[in-house]
Amino acid sequence: xxxxxxxxQANKHTRCEMEQTTLNHVKGGSFLLExxxxxxxxxxxxxxxxxxxxxxxxxxxVDNEILPRINDIDDxxxxxxxxxxKKAGEVGxxxxxxxxEYGGLELGITSSILVAxxxxxxxxxxxSHGAHTGIGTLPIVFFGTEDQKKKYLPRFATGExxxxxxxxxxxxxxxxxxxxxxxxxxxxxxxxxxxGTKMWxxxxxxxxxxxxxxxxxGEKFSAxxxxxxxxxxxxxxxxxxxxxKGSSTRQLILENAQVPVENLLGEIGRGHIIAFNILNIxxxxxxxxxxxxxxxxxxxxxxxxxxxxxxxxxIADFGMIKHKLAEMAIRTFVGESMLYRTAxxxxxxxxxxxxxxxxxxxxxxxGIEEYAIECxxxxxxxxxxxxxxxxxxxxxxxxxxxxxxxxVARAYRDSxxxxxxxxxxxxxxxxIPAMLLKRSRKGExxxxxRATQLANDLLSVSSTNCEANAIFSTQRKLIxxxxxLAVMMTGIVAQKFLERLSxxxxxxxxxxxxxxxxxxxxxxxxxxxxxxxRETANEIHIKIVKTFVxxxxxxxxxxxxxxxxxxTEGDTLRTYLAVLKRxxxxxxxxxxxxxxxxxxxxxxxxxxSL
Amino acid sequence: xxxxxxxxxxxxxxxxxxxxxxxxxxxxxxxxxMLSPYDEFAVEEALRIREKxxxxxxxxxxxxxxxxxxxxxxxxxxxxxxxxxKDDSVxxxxxxxxxxxxxxxxxxxxxxxxxxxxxxxxxxxxxxLVAEMLGLPSVAVVVKLDIQEGxxxxxREIEGGHEIVETKLPAVFLAQKxxxxxxxxxxxxIMAAKSKPIEEKPAAPAEVQVQTIHLKKPPAKGSGxxxxxxxxxxxxxxxxxxxxxxxx
Ligand SMILES: Cc1cc2nc3c(=O)[nH]c(=O)nc-3n(C[C@H](O)[C@H](O)[C@H](O)COP(=O)(O)OP(=O)(O)OC[C@H]3O[C@@H](n4cnc5c(N)ncnc54)[C@H](O)[C@@H]3O)c2cc1C
Numbered sequence: 001x002x003x004x005x006x007x008x009q010a011n012k013h014t015r016c017e018m019e020q021t022t023l024n025h026v027k028g029g030s031f032l033l034e035x036x037x038x039x040x041x042x043x044x045x046x047x048x049x050x051x052x053x054x055x056x057x058x059x060x061x062v063d064n065e066i067l068p069r070i071n072d073i074d075d076x077x078x079x080x081x082x083x084x085x086k087k088a089g090e091v092g093x094x095x096x097x098x099x100x101e102y103g104g105l106e107l108g109i110t111s112s113i114l115v116a117x118x119x120x121x122x123x124x125x126x127x128s129h130g131a132h133t134g135i136g137t138l139p140i141v142f143f144g145t146e147d148q149k150k151k152y153l154p155r156f157a158t159g160e161x162x163x164x165x166x167x168x169x170x171x172x173x174x175x176x177x178x179x180x181x182x183x184x185x186x187x188x189x190x191x192x193x194x195x196g197t198k199m200w201x202x203x204x205x206x207x208x209x210x211x212x213x214x215x216x217x218g219e220k221f222s223a224x225x226x227x228x229x230x231x232x233x234x235x236x237x238x239x240x241x242x243x244x245k246g247s248s249t250r251q252l253i254l255e256n257a258q259v260p261v262e263n264l265l266g267e268i269g270r271g272h273i274i275a276f277n278i279l280n281i282x283x284x285x286x287x288x289x290x291x292x293x294x295x296x297x298x299x300x301x302x303x304x305x306x307x308x309x310x311x312x313x314x315i316a317d318f319g320m321i322k323h324k325l326a327e328m329a330i331r332t333f334v335g336e337s338m339l340y341r342t343a344x345x346x347x348x349x350x351x352x353x354x355x356x357x358x359x360x361x362x363x364x365x366x367g368i369e370e371y372a373i374e375c376x377x378x379x380x381x382x383x384x385x386x387x388x389x390x391x392x393x394x395x396x397x398x399x400x401x402x403x404x405x406x407x408v409a410r411a412y413r414d415s416x417x418x419x420x421x422x423x424x425x426x427x428x429x430x431x432i433p434a435m436l437l438k439r440s441r442k443g444e445x446x447x448x449x450r451a452t453q454l455a456n457d458l459l460s461v462s463s464t465n466c467e468a469n470a471i472f473s474t475q476r477k478l479i480x481x482x483x484x485l486a487v488m489m490t491g492i493v494a495q496k497f498l499e500r501l502s503x504x505x506x507x508x509x510x511x512x513x514x515x516x517x518x519x520x521x522x523x524x525x526x527x528x529x530x531x532x533x534r535e536t537a538n539e540i541h542i543k544i545v546k547t548f549v550x551x552x553x554x555x556x557x558x559x560x561x562x563x564x565x566x567x568t569e570g571d572t573l574r575t576y577l578a579v580l581k582r583x584x585x586x587x588x589x590x591x592x593x594x595x596x597x598x599x600x601x602x603x604x605x606x607x608x609s610l
Numbered sequence: 611x612x613x614x615x616x617x618x619x620x621x622x623x624x625x626x627x628x629x630x631x632x633x634x635x636x637x638x639x640x641x642x643x644m645l646s647p648y649d650e651f652a653v654e655e656a657l658r659i660r661e662k663x664x665x666x667x668x669x670x671x672x673x674x675x676x677x678x679x680x681x682x683x684x685x686x687x688x689x690x691x692x693x694x695x696k697d698d699s700v701x702x703x704x705x706x707x708x709x710x711x712x713x714x715x716x717x718x719x720x721x722x723x724x725x726x727x728x729x730x731x732x733x734x735x736x737x738x739l740v741a742e743m744l745g746l747p748s749v750a751v752v753v754k755l756d757i758q759e760g761x762x763x764x765x766r767e768i769e770g771g772h773e774i775v776e777t778k779l780p781a782v783f784l785a786q787k788x789x790x791x792x793x794x795x796x797x798x799x800i801m802a803a804k805s806k807p808i809e810e811k812p813a814a815p816a817e818v819q820v821q822t823i824h825l826k827k828p829p830a831k832g833s834g835x836x837x838x839x840x841x842x843x844x845x846x847x848x849x850x851x852x853x854x855x856x857x858x
Pocket of ligand 1 (some may be wrong): 167168171172174201202203241420422424426427505
């Protein structure tokens with residue numbers, strides 16, 4: 001047992017700030033450059049009694065009200081999704097992000113993420129809930145006028161009205177700002193007349209409101225609040241989708257649609273600000289929903305593996321099945337650590353905003369925008385965790401996994417959309433390094449200067465020997481090295497390609513992958529370190545960290561090799577490769593043994609609970 | 611209308627219970643706790659009565675600090691007040707009833723609700739004992755409770771049927787499943803519960819009259835047997851029922 005060795009370390013930290021409930025502000029994106037104190041991260045083990053009660057209410061609601069009706073929901077049974085949304089409204093599950101003065105609860109990001117996570121296991125219904133409470137409601141929370149907030153938010157908070165969001169068009173998806181829908185002021189100045197077709201509106205079939213984007217006079221990208229009954233507004237036929245079949249997806253057709261001028265949302269020509277800011281939260285919540293869905297698949301696969309007998313044994317006894325179960329659990333635990341760490345970061349900022357202040361909404365938005373990099377990371381990472389989990393889930397179920405009789409087939413189909421909407425994973429992979437570089441150029445992050453420094457001391461740089469936690473000394477060192485590599489690689493690439501960097505998508509994607517892996521490895525490490533100090537971590541958590549860092553460093557190395565081999569050559573390349581080798585050198589662990597123990601722990605339980 | 615509900619904090623139905631090393635208590639490590647399900651029906655009924663007649667609802671629980679979690683859940687469901695009768699000792703049903711009766715005597719509520727039994731030790735005694743101690747009428751296993759002018763009509767479940775009874779307030783009622791659908795503690799209720807106080811009082815002492823001397827798990831269930839699907843299965847089944855199970 002490793003744990004007791006850590007006691008001394010634990011005491012040291014107990015003295016400093018164990019009991020503190022408020023965390024210190026940590027700059028968005030700075031995880032790549034700074035070392036984070038474990039006591040300054042939020043973890044699922046820090047949930048308050050209220051968080052736990054919210055979690056229980058949501059979980060019970062999902063298990064009793066939604067999951068038993070999932071087949072009917074997926075058949076789009078008339079009125080069902082909406083009636084369940086209203087029921088959710090009664091419990092308060094639609095109003096977490098809505099300010100109190102407009103009938104909401106304003107409970108902060110952590111609560112919101114917790115709820116999104118539980119609802120995530122409902123597949124289609126989660127998309128309906130998310131589209132309504134997230135992209136459908138938040139534009140008005142953050143950009144609405146007083147009158148707009150008064151009119152719409154209390155109705156959204158109860159579910160009396162359902163909202164939707166329409167940014168995409170048939171010919172503009174990733175390139176959202178190139179939308180063709182136009183808006184012109186009517187001759188009497190009372191209305192905007194909108195013309196065009198919007199595509200892929202989640203909730204379109206039953207929404208009362210569509211938050212819509214159009215080019216005013218064909219050039220100024222702007223947002224509008226459109227109501228179902230406005231003249232010239234209609235929706236298309238239901239899309240026939242691969243998954244999330246219960247979520248309504250349709251076109252919004254605008255033919256000289258009359259939108260009263262007071263329904264302009266935000267300023268003319270500033271629609272992109274709304275579109276992009278709302279996406280940050282949407283991406284974060286998508287990550288949460290993915291982790292919630294993954295936990296359910298793990299629980300289902302686990303109980304199946306224990307009861308399915310082959311060769312006179314439950315298949316859970318087989319090494320390859322154990323490997324799958326362990327890896328599903330490891331990645332999900334990592335994703336969960338990333339989620340709540342980020343929730344803690346944002347809530348720390350939001351807590352300091354005076355809700356009474358007239359620009360509280362703008363400050364909140366800015367607070368969230370600061371963590372746009374982390375939000376993109378969560379979107380990509382967690383959606384890919386879920387895709388891995390559902391894929392292996394189907395495999396554990398074998399032929400029965402391919403049958404709609406078992407829940408894993410639906411989970412498999414429902415998972416796939418997450419890599420596509422809220423900005424495809426490709427687009428988010430481009431955004432991560434772009435945002436890092438932009439902040440560096442603005443002087444908000446000390447990235448490029450550090451990169452130069454590292455390049456200058458190339459041969460002498462070595463990782464500081466972190467004294468921290470003896471259990472994780474290797475992991476800490478490796479993560480520290482991975483950070484240095486990320487900074488170094490970004491520097492090399494930025495210097496080499498200068499303003500033509502955006503053409504080097506493959507390399508940008510490699511950088512993104514390293515940055516994401518850093519955030520993932522560090523988040524799970526910090527969580528477990530914090531728990532070790534207060535003796536709430538267990539052997540399994542330690543093994544998860546070790547296995548994950550062990551395997552992830554291989555990927556970090558591969559990505560770095562790809563970057564180096566495509567940007568440098570000859571002696572420079574050889575020098576860098578030598579540094580890379582030094583930075584990623586470690587004695588591999590016996591991950592077969594580690595995974596077996598992790599799997600056995602899971603197999604001993606009924607649900608996902610590690 | 612003054613309403614009191616006595617509630618218990620019991621191991622979660624999904625928790626796997628292990629007998630402790632002393633063979634008398636359960637092993638509490640890793641056990642999650644919950645509001646006893648029948649008590650939850652009682653809380654819901656109290657809230658509905660209050661919504662219909664106005665008044666207030668107080669929940670009472672006897673036990674250690676951990677019971678606050680369950681009291682808080684009732685507060686989150688919408689109950690106004692909570693009282694924790696502090697006591698960490700092990701009590702028998704009589705001891706629990708005595709402490710609750712003592713407190714209820716002072717409160718003198720119009721309606722006192724219990725779950726028909728608490729799902730930990732399943733004694734199904736406390737509610738009835740309290741009624742007796744207070745000299746109040748009691749109706750057990752209630753599936754419908756209708757408070758009318760000057761009387762209360764209850765529908766109670768009996769083996770193979772229903773019995774309709776009539777009584778007068780103040781009275782004690784023991785809730786059975788089917789009485790209502792308990793509400794979810796709403797997020798608003800959860801936040802409001804945070805600022806509702808839980809009053810702590812020492813529990814009236816009581817002598818132990820019945821003592822647990824041994825806890826045992828039932829013998830592990832053997833695995834099922836699947837017989838072949840051809841005709842020989844019938845005679846094989848009969849043979850097994852006769853010789854192995856010895857039921858025919
Ligand atoms: C079920 C469903 C629900 C949806 N709900 C909504 C909604 O409620 N509201 C809404 O506004 N939209 C919604 N969408 C639309 C969704 O956001 C878009 O589908 C998504 O943004 C991708 O756009 P696209 O489909 O046009 O793909 P494209 O943009 O055409 O992309 C096709 C491929 O090219 C890649 N690609 C595109 N540009 C680049 C680039 N610069 N570099 C590298 N690769 C690139 C993409 O990553 C993708 O792999 C929904 C879509 C679906 C399927």
